[in-house]
Amino acid sequence: MPVDGAQTRNLVPFVSVDDMMGIVNDIGVEEMLAGIAGYIEEDFLRWELFDKTPRIAAHSPVGVIELMPTSDGIDYAFKYVNGHPKNTREGLQTVTAFGVLADVGSGYPVLLSEMTILTALRTAAMSAVAARPLAPAGADTMAIIGNGAQAEFQALAFARLLGIRRFRLYDIDAAATRKCARNLAGRGVGIVECASAEEAVEGAQIVTTVTADKQYATILTDNMIGAGVHINAIGGDCPGKTELHRDILLRSDIFVEYPPQTRIEGEIQQLDPDHPVTELWRVLAGRAPGRTSDRQVTLFDSVGFAIEDFSALRYLRDQLDRTGRFENLDMIADPDDPRDLFGMILRAKGQG
């Protein structure tokens, strides 16, 4: 199916949840994580080009609905994402997402996609991109504390992009750990199911926290983190939701996506607003150091930024022809004479 050319611009390719699962399985999870990581790196290297705005949030007593737009001047993207912790009690997802990529030159949308799965992939790809310059050399073992929806994606991103061979899993719900271990079986990585967070971090050079706690929580206490560890903190991602004890933050070198957003949503909401942090894009661009010693504790305080969704949508757009997994939606009115929208409706009469 053609996806460009003026004559078909009124049709917008749509990647459904089914299509997305097909794409992930066609390409392979690890390969797709690596592909998205490449696009994220590319976009972080031209960070200054992007329109960067904080999320536009509509809060209600039970949750939040957010729009996350960004643009590099050529492509434009936005993601719609909600957060409703009480949804699981009603058999619904806490977080759902979809997104649109558009052409800045014409303003026409060029892709509509589910983004619940795509966000899981980009979050894990982002963590691995950040860990490459921050994790200690020779790291081969990662603890994953919190074994929910994001855990397997994190494991496979770190296996593929950093060569991590052993994962030490812990969750307060042992069923989640078993689910995660089962899903990762047969993928060439060693899995250790642990009975406590303390056990999980033993011997791990990288510690990933990705719990779903909604309140200030202390998943990691100061004594659990030895010298040289890289912490990949995913779960603290909105005001009032953190995972790390403040003392860990105080002895870490902290790397973030976009400081104005991270200071509100990330672990560093616990710190003074002028506490020094390093923007990750500067490390990737060689403008700031990443890890500088094998004793240093590094922390990637990840909250998820619009540019990562932009990168993921850009990657997906570039896979459309290859996978053929999309349908075209008749989304853009296209009268032969732009001034005759009304006539177009009249002429449609009796055709429906």
Place this chain on the structure above:
Amino acid sequence: MPVDGAQTRNLVPFVSVDDMMGIVNDIGVEEMLAGIAGYIEEDFLRWELFDKTPRIAAHSPVGVIELMPTSDGIDYAFKYVNGHPKNTREGLQTVTAFGVLADVGSGYPVLLSEMTILTALRTAAMSAVAARPLAPAGADTMAIIGNGAQAEFQALAFARLLGIRRFRLYDIDAAATRKCARNLAGRGVGIVECASAEEAVEGAQIVTTVTADKQYATILTDNMIGAGVHINAIGGDCPGKTELHRDILLRSDIFVEYPPQTRIEGEIQQLDPDHPVTELWRVLAGRAPGRTSDRQVTLFDSVGFAIEDFSALRYLRDQLDRTGRFENLDMIADPDDPRDLFGMILRAKGQG
């Protein structure tokens, strides 16, 4: 097709351009304009309940892409809309739009729709809603200056909602006027094709300006507007784009949708930032007077606000069952176990 219930919440009804044309023809343009007007009035009467933010705009040298979100605490809506004047030279639309309605309680989207046609309908419905308390009593003749895509919708909204029986049409391009007259033939209204704007306004108690000029233009000069006229100014809707001579503004009582937006985008960008204006919702709610004398010149300086799109989407949602014109999109990932997104993908393997 069921459109609610937790078991189908992952499916989002989508109204395509074809569906929308079918809906307009099923319901009838005039009836649909009246229906949307009713929803707009209802929402303007509870104006203070709404989250109101200015548009979120991404500007480029050739155009703009905007997101317009709003919420009343029960429903949430946003519209995506672009503006690219140079598009017509490439056989593309200057403005395209689509929108989403979502449930604030769960954060789930409940409707995705084309909004190029729907915006044309809501803009005309809004004009008529504003004109009811502002136009002079007994008005039966309206001039329409600018006979492009919006003109017929304006005419039919004023015919249906204010009982206007004669329309005096003028456009710098006589072909646009002929197109408009042809489209309005047989709808029980009198049409006069005029050779100038001066001729068009003769005997008209309401003057609608809806030209597509991109620069400061003077479609109406001061001498063209007599005492008692209501001006419905649609075309001045972005910075640098106005239609009325400043002197007309200075002797009019000016009514606007949302002052922070209108002062940037509307005719009143020509005036001091503290020039008095009346919020239309206050007139509709009986908190401020509309027209108070038959000599008064009233001006509705319309730019289009997010709440009107919200009303239009709400109206459309309520017609879905009645018209059946939509398809369900598999847009929201819905794993049986929310923590097992990865397992859902694995299990889909071989099913695609």
